[in-house]
Structures are given as C-alpha cells and as structure tokens.
Amino acid sequence: MTPVGAPWMYGPGAHHRHLVCHCLLLELADRLVLVDTGFGLADVADPRNRLGSTFLRLVRPRLDPEATAAARIEALGFAVEDVRDVIATHMDLDHIGGISDFPHARVHVTQLELDRALARPTFHDRMRYRPIQWSHKPNFRTYGAQGESWFGFGAVRGLDTLPPELLLIPLPGHTRGHVGVAVDAGARWQLHCGDAYFFHGEVDRAEPSCPAGLRLFQRYVAVDNAVRLANQARVRTLVAEQRDSVDVFCAHDSDELERLG
Secondary structure (H helix, E strand, C coil), X not given: CCCCCHHHHHCCCCCCCCCCCCCEEEECXXXXXXXXXXXXXXXXXXXXXXXXXXXXHHHCCCCCHHHCHHHHHHHCCCCHHHEEEEEXXXXXXXXXHHHHHCCCCEEEEEHHHHHHHHHCCCHHHHHHCCHHHHXXXXXXXEECCCCEEECCXXXXXXXXXXXXXXXXXXXXXXXXXXXXXXXXXXXXEEEECCCCCCCHHHHCCCCCCCCHHHHHHHHHHCCCHHHHHHHHHHHHHHHHHCCCCEEEECCCCHHHHHHHC
C-alpha cells in the first residue's frame, strides 16, 4: 500500500515508502494456522465494493492475486483447505479481507473487536470494517478480556482447539479489541504485534523513532491513542528485556518483512 502523501509520511531518504500486509503462516502437525490474511482474492476481483472507493483512492493498495495469502500458500505446495484456523489481530479491512478464501476455517478474534466491527457506530468504524468481507458467515471463535500473564502482559490466553504454544496478547489502542499473537517456536518466541506500531524504530528502547508523518497517521487511525502508546511502550520494554528470547514484528513495516523473510 502506498498511501497518498507517502513521501511526506516517511520523509526523505527512507528505504521504503509503502506499507505491507505481513501475515504469518504456522505449520502444525495436523493443520496450517494463519495470523491475519491481508487482502483476499475477492478484494482483488471487486475492490470497489469490498474495500470502498475512499480507501482505494487514499491508500492505493497493489491488488495482485498472486500476492494473496491463498496464492502464496498454494505456491508452497499446500491447499487452502489446510488452513483450519485464522487468528485476526483485528478486523480492519487490510487484515481480514482474505478470510473468505478460507471459508472452512475457524476465525479467532476478541469479542470486543467483533462487536465493534458488527456495530460500526462511527465514521471511522465504517471506513475500517467492511461487513462484505465476512458475508460468508465464518465460524468466529471469540475471546474475552481474561487470562494469565506473559512477560509482563496481562489477560493473555490460549485459543480454543489450538496448542498452548499460541497466545493472544491484548494490545488495544489501534482498535478496541486489537491483539498481538505470540508463538512459542522452541528456541524463541515470535510476537506478531499487528498494528501496535507501524515502524521498526518505534520499538527501539534506546532511541525510539518514527517518521513524523507516519506517527500522525497512526494517531489519526487509533481509537485510543494514549492506550496505543502505552502498549507500544510495553512492547519496547519487552524488546529490551527479552531480546534473546522474543522476536517482535508488526504488520506493515517493509524493513521487518525483508529482515524476517
């Protein structure tokens, strides 16, 4: 995605001036699990109805069917039916559009996020949540705000039918029901932070940084910016204190995607 004003958002000399949709595919013994889906094949085929003309005009996504999660999964030699579970960090249109490519999958999301997406009480909600993307009536599995602690984060919990190595980490602020997804990969944890931050410099404990335009953009789209910043600070502390045991990445940073890919 290359939003209008991207050169201003990122500033001169930026390595990248676009946003990616960084999804995470997990291969379990009996199934695949997908964390976020990005845009889906139906979004590519009918972008005006699925995404809305305002989003298309302002955010300017590159809609390539070969870049969808479904196509990437098949290119790896799997079938889309192998994806039995999708975990949504939140239900913004650029994170959940692909769930219709996996109609048989359980979709795990917080109850607060699903309620907000269904109600869409504000103008911003109507921009970010697109009911047409879940009009196929997926099998939602929802979760409340209770659980255990994990590296200083509270109300952390596992997911129904999934192994205990997968955890929901509450990170509200960008949306009210926004979460990160932690994966115990053995030697290290992997934490997909969704939209808790947009730029890798924001989780640098020594010298946190973010291009001014991108910082303003995040503030504009957040439902509670103070809570978002507080959770971002907690992620910075996690990075500083657990750098030998936890890898952290977000949904939209191109540099992180290159580094981890």
